[in-house]
Amino acid sequence: MSGDQLKLGEKIIEGKTKVVTSLVDFPNQVLLQSKDRITAGDGARAHDMEGKAAISTATTVALFNLLNSAGVKTHFIKQNSDTSFMAYKCGMIPIEWVTRRVATGSFLKRNAGVKEGYRFCPPKLETFYKDDENHDPQWSYEQCLAANMEVGGVKIGRYEIDVMGKMTVAVFEILERCWASLDCSLIDMKLEFGVRSDTGEIVLADVIDSDSWRLWPAGDRRLMKDKQVYRELKEVTQEALDMVKRNFQWVAERVEKLSPKPHARAVVIMGSPTDSSFAERIKSTCTAYGVPCELRVSSAHKSTDEVLQILAEYEGEGIPTVFVAVAGRSNGLGPVLSANSTWPVINCPPVTGEWGAQDIWSSLRLPSGLGCGTVLSPEAAGLNAAQILSLSDHVIWSKLRAKKLNTWVTLKTADRKARDDK
Template identity: 65%
Template sequence: MASNTELNIGQKLSEGKTKQIFELVDQPGLVLVQSKDQITAGNAARKDQMEGKAAIANKTTCCVFKLLQESGIKTAFVQQHSETAFTAAHCEMIPIEWVCRRVATGSFLKRNPGVKEGYRFTPLKMEMFFKDDANNDPQWSEEQLLAAKFSLAGLTIGQCEVDIMKRSTVAIFEILEKAWATQNCTLVDMKIEFGVNVKTREIVLADVIDNDSWRLWPAGDRSQQKDKQVYRDLKEVTPEAMQMVKRNFEWVSERVQLLLEPHGSGRVVVLMGSTSDIAHCEKIKKACTSYGLPCILRVTSAHKGPDETLRIKAEYEGDGVPTIFVAVAGRSNGLGPVMSGNTAYPVINCPPLTPDWGAQDVWSSLRLPSGLGCSTILAPDAAAQFAAQIIGLSNHLVWCKLRASMLNTWVSLKLADQKLQACSL
């Protein structure tokens, strides 16, 4: 949704082949990113005007960044301002294009003769290119990037920063790959850029991600490609050819909105043996909410009211919504095993342990009769995470939150280690 706020636009800070960046006089630390109708190839060796491209590109970028932000990826994006522009945090850009490849094609084949088109990279293939139009954006090594000692917004780009960008690039690609798979589209490769937020001195995903940024093959078929490669491959630029290119860009901008919609449902139902366990259950619910999972709390005792426990179970089995049951029962846990023996849905034991008999009580969750398959996880947030991992198999939005959470945990550890090392020196 575009913002209706009037902006006091200041001087132009920079201009590229497809966009302009303006300062916002009344909002220090923010900029306006204005898309252009120009389309280019080969570092602008070929360039043409494509009416409506600015709006198409802006719509695509805003949807992509919204998906990434809602997943938990740190980006410069703030909000869409108009059909052709969005606001973002002011960043000093790191002059590197990070390229992530799932399928070998394009320039990779030229630089690596003998590799057949369609070769699948597992793990992903990472490359980086120094942004230098005069020299056709030469490929750089990690050692060259470190040797450059870029200093941006007061942050020097060292090994820690390079590692964060590498790890982030992979996570960002995998999130978008997972999302596009819901539309039966293969994300073949993608280029992204990072910047340093001038206010926070934090590395964030910046610039844009639109149909110029990737190769996208519906059904994994190159002949159906919908990205800018269609424009690159034109032998002659005619009005008819440009209309075909525009239709492809519109196709992508229409479907990219669908990436924000869940393609699968799911919920977590927490069954507690007593309201004395409510604080423990609320922790599970809070963690479920962070993954976008509906979480319902119920009270039932498999020992004192097995008929009611099975009635509640049937209530959630009967509407067709995939459900994960979490059993919260201390002392002698009959709740989880009884549920597991009477439902085909997954059951997770998450007993609230007490300091006196906790170590003994947990055995009632671990030692189960044959034919029962409920797992046992002691930490409430971990139980919610496990439930999210199960639901994430069919719901890409939940999976994306999990993937971003993995990245953010890794980054926080990396930064903590860097800070500790700096204090030790």
């Protein structure tokens, strides 16, 4: 990857592993350039490692692409070269946000008596003040508040801290679920946030790479593939550094496989073409959650053989499928689909004001042995289909999880506005 010819401006900051530079033509953006450098212990241990910048950039870029498309707000814009990417310029909040699923490492030292392997449900959230000289001291929630930080013109108060905490846990859960699809356990993770210079919004920033987490293939500590291997080296030989680099490369290769194309689908069958605008609403919700959705027209009463043929064709393809039956008046469609298939069926009858109270019973009161559910709103039917399919598709699940996060943030923002407007 050669990279666009960007006009670089002044260097904004150079840290241990990256250089951040402003961009002449894009005043609200920066270039993050990775270095071929590995460090640990707040810089106490540091080595050159040829190729690390490219491995780290490939890892970060794949993860930010995954998070952006799930709907998480991040600073990432696009990759620029093998070793650099463009991001929104941020005022950085000097806190490291740590989430843990499993107790290990420094947590055990700080919490005597807790056994290694203890599982936190929900994940445990911890905050550390970024201060190399004082070895990044742990800060309580109250200390984060009391610091009264102001970053990029934004006062970091309760709202901002709560939003970052919620985002941290959501990002952890999304990446944990993605890694689980490759039989790898995400044990813990560190994130950083910034305030966008153009919008004042809090976004996930910095990088996510093998330095950000503990990652144990098959949940086995002995197989760890993260920077902990480097931290624990008794003697740093070239051979040992090559092994650490091979681990990072292993991760970079797998990260690319964390967002496969969907292997799932919703099929909306409507009893009449007059239901198509109602069916379209189901489809657009499915699409928003990354669920491919097809619309079909067939009537269980009037073209029964066609309904069974359509069912057989979808079943024959072997793609996990949720059927949604859209039939008003007497809904024979959903129950017939359900009785003749093992796939999940959702009834979403477009009930009318006039006869709705009577018609609904054809969806609710079913012959024995049928397991179809009934949802009245087309948006809820699309969401229900996405939730069912997310059981076996982590990309869909990630979108659902990010949506839950963003709904929470929207409510919190509205609440703040309501109080300010008083």
